[in-house]
Amino acid sequence: MTDAIRIDPGHIVTARNLRKRYRNKLALNDAAFDIPAGRIVGLIGPNGAGKTTALKAILGLIAFDGDLSVLGRDPRTQRDDLMRDVCFIADVAVLPRWLRVREAIDFVAGVHPRFDRAKCERFLHGTQLKPNLRVREMSKGMIVQLHLALVMAIDARLLVLDEPTLGLDILYRKQFYQRLLEDYFDENKTILITTHQVEEIEHILTDVMFIRDGKVVLDSQMEVLGERFVEVLVNPDQAVHARNLGPIDERALPFGKTVMLFDGIPAAQLDGLGETRTPGLADLFVATMKGTYA
Numbered sequence: 001m002t003d004a005i006r007i008d009p010g011h012i013v014t015a016r017n018l019r020k021r022y023r024n025k026l027a028l029n030d031a032a033f034d035i036p037a038g039r040i041v042g043l044i045g046p047n048g049a050g051k052t053t054a055l056k057a058i059l060g061l062i063a064f065d066g067d068l069s070v071l072g073r074d075p076r077t078q079r080d081d082l083m084r085d086v087c088f089i090a091d092v093a094v095l096p097r098w099l100r101v102r103e104a105i106d107f108v109a110g111v112h113p114r115f116d117r118a119k120c121e122r123f124l125h126g127t128q129l130k131p132n133l134r135v136r137e138m139s140k141g142m143i144v145q146l147h148l149a150l151v152m153a154i155d156a157r158l159l160v161l162d163e164p165t166l167g168l169d170i171l172y173r174k175q176f177y178q179r180l181l182e183d184y185f186d187e188n189k190t191i192l193i194t195t196h197q198v199e200e201i202e203h204i205l206t207d208v209m210f211i212r213d214g215k216v217v218l219d220s221q222m223e224v225l226g227e228r229f230v231e232v233l234v235n236p237d238q239a240v241h242a243r244n245l246g247p248i249d250e251r252a253l254p255f256g257k258t259v260m261l262f263d264g265i266p267a268a269q270l271d272g273l274g275e276t277r278t279p280g281l282a283d284l285f286v287a288t289m290k291g292t293y294a
C-alpha cells in the first residue's frame with residue numbers, strides 16, 4: 001500500500017509509485033511525476049523506456065499499480081468521465097479503409113461535442129486531403145495528417161500525443177509543431193507528447209521529462225535547464241582541471257578541444273575553462289542515457 005497522494009488542484013497529472021509489469025518486464029518502475037496545467041511536456045526516452053506505457057496508464061487503457069490522478073480522476077475507475085476532457089490519437093490503423101475525409105470529419109463532429117469543424121478544415125487546408133479522398137487512397141503520412149487535424153480540432157484540457165509525427169515529412173512536422181503552439185495551445189490546455197525527434201520539438205516544450213528503464217530520471221522546466229546544465233568548450237590546457245570537476249559527458253572536437261557537460265557545478269568554478277553555453281536537449285539526452293545500449 002502507498003500513502004494517499006496529495007493532489008495539487010493546479011496539476012493535470014500526478015503520478016506516484018507508478019508501476020506496470022508485463023509478465024517479467026517492469027515497464028514502469030515506481031515512476032513519479034507531476035504535470036501542471038498549461039504546459040507542453042515532452043516525455044523523452046530511449047526505445048522501450050516506458051513512454052507509451054505511461055501514456056496508456058494516463059489514458060486508462062491498461063491496468064497498473066500505484067497512484068495516478070488525471071484531471072482529478074482515477075483513470076482505472078473513471079475513464080469515461082475522464083475522456084470528456086482528454087483527447088488522444090488511439091492508433092493510426094483504426095480508420096476504416098473505405099472512410100472518406102468528409103465522413104471522418106462528420107463522425108468526429110457527431111461524437112465529440114467539443115469538435116470545431118472549421119478548425120479541422122483549416123488544418124487540412126493545403127494538404128492533399130480533399131473531402132472525397134478515402135483512407136485506402138492515402139499514404140501513411142496522409143493518414144497521420146488526417147488524425148492530427150481531427151484531434152487538434154477538439155477542445156480538450158489534456159492532449160496526449162504518442163510519436164505524433166512518425167512517418168511525416170519534415171515540412172509537415174515543422175508546420176505541425178508550429179500549429180500546435182499557435183493554434184491549439186493556450187493556458188487552459190496541457191499537451192503531453194512523446195517523440196524521438198528531440199531537436200524538432202525542444203523549442204515548443206515548456207517542460208521535459210526523461211524516462212529510462214521505467215523511471216523518470218529528469219523532470220525540469222525548459223527555462224531552468226540552463227541553470228543546472230552547462231556545456232563548456234574546454235581549452236586543451238584546462239582539460240585535466242575540467243575533468244576533475246566531474247563532467248557527466250565529454251566528447252572530442254577537432255584541434256584538441258573537448259566539449260564537457262556539467263551538472264550543477266557553480267558558474268564560478270567553470271570560469272576560465274573555456275566558452276560556455278546551454279546544452280541542446282539532444283546532447284543532454286545522450287549524456288543522461290549513456291550506457292543504455294552498453
Ligand SMILES: Nc1ncnc2c1ncn2[C@@H]1O[C@H](COP(=O)(O)OP(=O)(O)OP(=O)(O)O)[C@@H](O)[C@H]1O
Nearest residue numbers: 022023025027045046047048049050051052053054
Ligand atoms: N503488451 C506488452 N506485453 C509485454 N511487454 C510489453 C508490452 N508493451 C510494452 N512492453 C514492454 O514494456 C517496455 C516499455 O515499452 P513501451 O512501449 O512503454 O516503451 P516506449 O518507451 O514507448 O518505447 P519506444 O520508444 O520504442 O516506442 C518494453 O520493454 C516493452 O517490451
